[in-house]
Amino acid sequence: MCGIVGFIGKNVKIKHLINGLEKLEYRGYDSAGLSFIEDNNISIYKKEGKIKNLKEYVESILEKDIQNGIAHTRWATHGGVSDENSHPHTDQKKDIAIVHNGIIENFQILKKELIEKGHEFFSQTDTEVIAHLISENYSGNLFEAVYETKRRLEGTYALAVIHRLEPNKIIVARKGSPLVLANSKDFTMLASDITPLIKYTKYVNFLEDDEIAELNSEGYTIYDDNKKIIKRNEIHITWDETLAEKSGYDHFMEKEINEQPQSIKSALSGRIKNNVPNLVELENIKNFIKNDLKKIYIVACGTSYHAGLSMVYLLNAYSDLDINIEVASEFRYMNPHVDKNTLVIAVSQSGETIDTLEGIRIAKEKGAHILSMSNVVGSTIPRESNSVVYMNTGPEIGVAATKTYTAQIAILYLISAQILFYREQYSTEIKNIVSKLEKIDEIFEEVLTTKEHIKEISRQYVNYKNMMYVGRGFGYTAALEGALKLKEISYINATAYQAGELKHGPIALLDEAFPVFAIIPFNGLKEKMISNIMEIKARKARVIALTSSEDERIKEIVDDYILVPNIEEALLPLAVAPITQLFSYNISILRHLDPDKPRNLAKSVTVE
């Protein structure tokens, strides 16, 4: 993770760096720092903790004019959270300052080499090694020194480097971690994503892997790995900056949970016509889907994986298409069985998830077609895919995914329907699901009216240290996501199981101190779930039941009871999501935590 930002030009002030970091804080907030050149000397300011600590620290110089500056917000990988491990880092002579997002895998070997040459290190980070190596390679030209250095680096990086003797430039390089460049009338800019830049321009340029660029007050020049100049058109960004505000809610997460009726509508807008999917993004692979498609393979991480799992259940239930799913960090190393008859669907909110990106690169080499889904236009995964369906939900600022999760499920279902439609296997069951999907915003409205009831229930569970989520079928995918949400923002050790697996081990955990959240569909599985709940109650565990049909028997045996509208089992993960999200949100608040910025996590996972 980590976020980097940099400015160079005539009207740059310290506050521009701070404002930029604030937009990137969702990428990490273990520490933050900035650096600029003054009288041919490197100045560095850095502070442990969130960006507001740094902002307070540089309060008196916010309006100070500087020629160039780079800044960093950190999500710790190598070396604990401390001032000394914060970026920017410098070389021994303090000639150079550097900010870095990524992981240098061979840093221990490089460090040993440098120590033998007499270098002394101040931190435990991999990044400091880069600074020393650039210094070692420097002979009057920073661009050349960075170019030489990057040939020695193994791993991933987005770098920005300044040198005290060359205050008129910033050198940047990228491999595996995102980096965007842009120009405005006042300055030239770099950042890990577009959010710090859209205030100044709507036109940006995404650096590609192995490229290196020089920024100065006039603009930027991009070079490829052989120092050949790259010419590329800038991309036009249409996001509205005001979307990234809290609109009166206490937290972004609360806002994002509550705006799901709108965000899902926006995600589905124009994509269903007369109960038939209308995903124009798939038209370019229509013939492939119709004639050659034999297998679908979903590749995703975390919440996106859970959304993908719902699609697996859907296609199992309503088609005879083979469908697999694997978490990206496993997929890329497992020799996945994909070929030219495989459609690989990559699901990544940020479009930058490094494992997913590497996964699709492997799949592409094997001849697979890549369809990706992301919420960030122009991000790396979409750029490397054959087809892209954007989520169209607007930026999600809360680190724990909420509205993008429900949009992912809805769009994955539409993709499933579109595939079956192309293949002339569009059954009445699927048609019915698509038509219900079109009105899912109304279900969300209805589900969100239980808000106060959920708050009441949440209070009963604040002090538990464990929680188990159980379900069957689609209810199981909802249980997985419910448990993850609670883990992420309340730090309660929540775990999810297929209800039928309890007796094969996990039920040993259950007693008065270990409550259970049971998700019960309205179909044949209901009776099995009731049997499972009776087994759980026999162990004296407290039980919340969430069900889509009134049932006195359930009410009688459980401790807390939540009713959602009676819908198709396939849509259960959607109807359940706002409730498990609100439940986790409430518990996080009641435990005095910050749900928008859970410890140890960041929004966009660009390290492995």
Add this chain to the structure above:
Amino acid sequence: MCGIVGFIGKNVKIKHLINGLEKLEYRGYDSAGLSFIEDNNISIYKKEGKIKNLKEYVESILEKDIQNGIAHTRWATHGGVSDENSHPHTDQKKDIAIVHNGIIENFQILKKELIEKGHEFFSQTDTEVIAHLISENYSGNLFEAVYETKRRLEGTYALAVIHRLEPNKIIVARKGSPLVLANSKDFTMLASDITPLIKYTKYVNFLEDDEIAELNSEGYTIYDDNKKIIKRNEIHITWDETLAEKSGYDHFMEKEINEQPQSIKSALSGRIKNNVPNLVELENIKNFIKNDLKKIYIVACGTSYHAGLSMVYLLNAYSDLDINIEVASEFRYMNPHVDKNTLVIAVSQSGETIDTLEGIRIAKEKGAHILSMSNVVGSTIPRESNSVVYMNTGPEIGVAATKTYTAQIAILYLISAQILFYREQYSTEIKNIVSKLEKIDEIFEEVLTTKEHIKEISRQYVNYKNMMYVGRGFGYTAALEGALKLKEISYINATAYQAGELKHGPIALLDEAFPVFAIIPFNGLKEKMISNIMEIKARKARVIALTSSEDERIKEIVDDYILVPNIEEALLPLAVAPITQLFSYNISILRHLDPDKPRNLAKSVTVE
């Protein structure tokens, strides 16, 4: 779960019932009870807790002669653990006593009906409803009353019923739960499995679904659903009773962990010839495998699922065969995509796991070939399969699987190799794995020499309430099983993750109070694992690293370090197993728990 046993004949004493229950205790030990007829009256003795409580309670009448008797050891499903919910149950008039293993799904409807007819109930169990219903149907012939009653029951059952006016018979019936009948010179017997019977005879008869039987002092008669007499040969059992002893260890689990060098040898014995698999059990499906096989689907629960997952990784890495896996309780309800070109592999130690059984029944209907693997000869799943490979490890008494898990992996690898051999895809990599597998007993010997070191390490982790196991690739399947073992016998909320998934949520849980067990292979994934461990250490979590190669860098960053022999990554789950098993065993002992009989669990899962 639950176990039932019954005796009828000239030389039956109370102690026969108690001895029989003791053999079945692994099936559940929430409560136990027995019943017999004396002077045309039903006598019942029952006690909450393990069987020794019941034994003490009936101490004075152990030598008492009885004409017939039935007994039960309970694993609670409907109704908590209490004397009143213990079996045997009776009807209102106390004419009838019944023991039952299974779940009656429509008991609430039946109960309501009976209450309207004036019946009064003494327990919360589903079983009591059966007793009342038999009484309602009784008009002088117990066989007819049970026959009528079973037509009303939905769900699963193995039943044994006695009536105070017919002391010369026991009526039994089966649907979905196992039941074995046998004869000896002294008496006729019934039991949930063969262990209570082999003391008296080596010849038994497995009742099939929907059959009903009458036992008397002369023998038994089996009828089908239309009351037609069934003639069937008895099966010869070759198990040696002494195998089921502790051989000087404190617990069966400890013994079973330590006997893995022998049990794996026994499991592989005769099954490899000149580095080529020699699984004669697959010969009858050789042509199918060679010419028609397109997809493999593994169906399993709990530990067996983890063994299956290792096979998935193996075939992904070393073949182009499509392979899927699903937990049985999901598989059976998900419309699994299997057909006549699919080999479904059912893995179940007991051979009685109800979800797995129902899963293969569905797969069979769709035309799939069924290959099953079990440790219990003649159990239901093998009987319903096209081919069977028995595990040949002898009985496993500890409820948490140990030696059967390693045998499962080894045999699943051999099955994989045999399939590739038949298909002429037997690569040198697979041949190498098979040849290493043949000597895996030596690896186990070596791994078990670390016993004292593991004990030392275990002491450091006794007081934690949480634990996370992480790995990548084959190391991930080992992590899953390690976490399950700790959950099962220490009640610590252990969880397993692919190391690459940590940053997508679970790492939020980590801090000083949440240690991590990291499993590190000796290959390309090692560097990625080291990066992950550095991220974990940055959160201040204590780390145990288990690795198959000496590495000073790992030693430096982790708190505890365990070295296993340097072997192929595919064999890592085998080499790791004795260590994670011993770790869990030590912690269970240090927490003063009974590792052989974890709370809430039973060995054979015959309810859904």
